[in-house]
Amino acid sequence: MLNVTPLNQPESLSKMAYNAIRRSILSGDIKIDEIYYEVHIAKNLGISRTPVREALLELSSQGLISLLPRKGFIVKTFSRKDIEEIFEIRSAIELATVEKISQTSSLLEFNTLDDILTSQCRAAADKAHSKFVKLDRSFHVALGKLTNNSRIEIIMQNIRDFMHLMGLHAVELRGRMDAVVNEHKMLLHAVRQGMIMESRVLMNYHLQQSRNAVLQTYVTPSSHSKA
Amino acid sequence: MLNVTPLNQPESLSKMAYNAIRRSILSGDIKIDEIYYEVHIAKNLGISRTPVREALLELSSQGLISLLPRKGFIVKTFSRKDIEEIFEIRSAIELATVEKISQTSSLLEFNTLDDILTSQCRAAADKAHSKFVKLDRSFHVALGKLTNNSRIEIIMQNIRDFMHLMGLHAVELRGRMDAVVNEHKMLLHAVRQGMIMESRVLMNYHLQQSRNAVLQTYVTPSSHSKA
Numbered sequence: 001m002l003n004v005t006p007l008n009q010p011e012s013l014s015k016m017a018y019n020a021i022r023r024s025i026l027s028g029d030i031k032i033d034e035i036y037y038e039v040h041i042a043k044n045l046g047i048s049r050t051p052v053r054e055a056l057l058e059l060s061s062q063g064l065i066s067l068l069p070r071k072g073f074i075v076k077t078f079s080r081k082d083i084e085e086i087f088e089i090r091s092a093i094e095l096a097t098v099e100k101i102s103q104t105s106s107l108l109e110f111n112t113l114d115d116i117l118t119s120q121c122r123a124a125a126d127k128a129h130s131k132f133v134k135l136d137r138s139f140h141v142a143l144g145k146l147t148n149n150s151r152i153e154i155i156m157q158n159i160r161d162f163m164h165l166m167g168l169h170a171v172e173l174r175g176r177m178d179a180v181v182n183e184h185k186m187l188l189h190a191v192r193q194g195m196i197m198e199s200r201v202l203m204n205y206h207l208q209q210s211r212n213a214v215l216q217t218y219v220t221p222s223s224h225s226k227a
Numbered sequence: 228m229l230n231v232t233p234l235n236q237p238e239s240l241s242k243m244a245y246n247a248i249r250r251s252i253l254s255g256d257i258k259i260d261e262i263y264y265e266v267h268i269a270k271n272l273g274i275s276r277t278p279v280r281e282a283l284l285e286l287s288s289q290g291l292i293s294l295l296p297r298k299g300f301i302v303k304t305f306s307r308k309d310i311e312e313i314f315e316i317r318s319a320i321e322l323a324t325v326e327k328i329s330q331t332s333s334l335l336e337f338n339t340l341d342d343i344l345t346s347q348c349r350a351a352a353d354k355a356h357s358k359f360v361k362l363d364r365s366f367h368v369a370l371g372k373l374t375n376n377s378r379i380e381i382i383m384q385n386i387r388d389f390m391h392l393m394g395l396h397a398v399e400l401r402g403r404m405d406a407v408v409n410e411h412k413m414l415l416h417a418v419r420q421g422m423i424m425e426s427r428v429l430m431n432y433h434l435q436q437s438r439n440a441v442l443q444t445y446v447t448p449s450s451h452s453k454a
Contacts, residue, residue: 085377086378088378092320092322092323093319093320097319149315149316151313151315155316155382
């Protein structure tokens, strides 16, 4: 008998389907409030329905989509409670993050954060919303990495897709991208200078502003009871 | 053909093995710094080696044990870095927790916490270390539940076994159990009275003291470079 491992093609196809669908959700190509069907996705990707089904189950278990009857799905929208929960976690973790890294800032390397900030400036000028949100997420995850606490990094990674989706529409609010760039700049300055309390205050302000932008986007006045 | 689901016995046996081994680790029956073997565990439990192997892989992936050559394993001990990481997470999450719940304390139900505290008093008087640590974990997880933030609860649940293992030896330090009961009492009083800053300060003090006790237990002066 030949000593080779089976190719296990279905698994690899479902992983490819997963990546393709996730990418389309995070870029906004797959739209909120629109129903999509397994069969159409499969046709579009040029593959059979089984791997698409597997990919959808995975995305659903991560909370990115809701499955509907007749093999349809929609991108998850967020209730007021979802938004408040995510921002509570972010606030707990990210205030502790800037507090810690501003204490050790003289030993740290901020090049990655500088580069991200420069690209964010450009994306804001170009009104490249999707690119901007991607960079925004990278900025916060890169801050988390500087803590050198693998468990903080994991929590930040676990909520990164939610941060992204929530930001996707919030940055379309007039002036929000420029404001974010400004908030990031001030924050990074404070952290780098080792200004511990200022870093906490600025991060808190930034998260409050982001939370308000997200709530304004997702929770319309008439749907306040949605949560 | 009969429409019955196969019993899938191996899975259920490995789950039973998992629970039994995990329980022995958390109770301290399976000791730190001692090597155990798959074959002996299987003999002890009266089952075959396959389910035991599966249980050990699961416990290893959760970080509770380290697998050794020749199918042995040891309970994971913690480096200074592990301890600092876990306490950083706890501090970020639990300070935010008491801050939030002291803001809404008049609307909350503290019966569970009162009951746990009463039992902790008794366990301390009886010098029932293992029981005490179990109650300690319950106290902190119950505080997390009061935030009504499912994501905070999940983070607390995810680190509960580490909290438990770290506490298991720390509470054997002379006087530590009485001190913990006292710290919990003061903390609960402040939270209940809606004293926001006091709650943060008391939680911070409690976690600092616990962290020091754990470091004293796990990191001997000569092993400071272990991290």
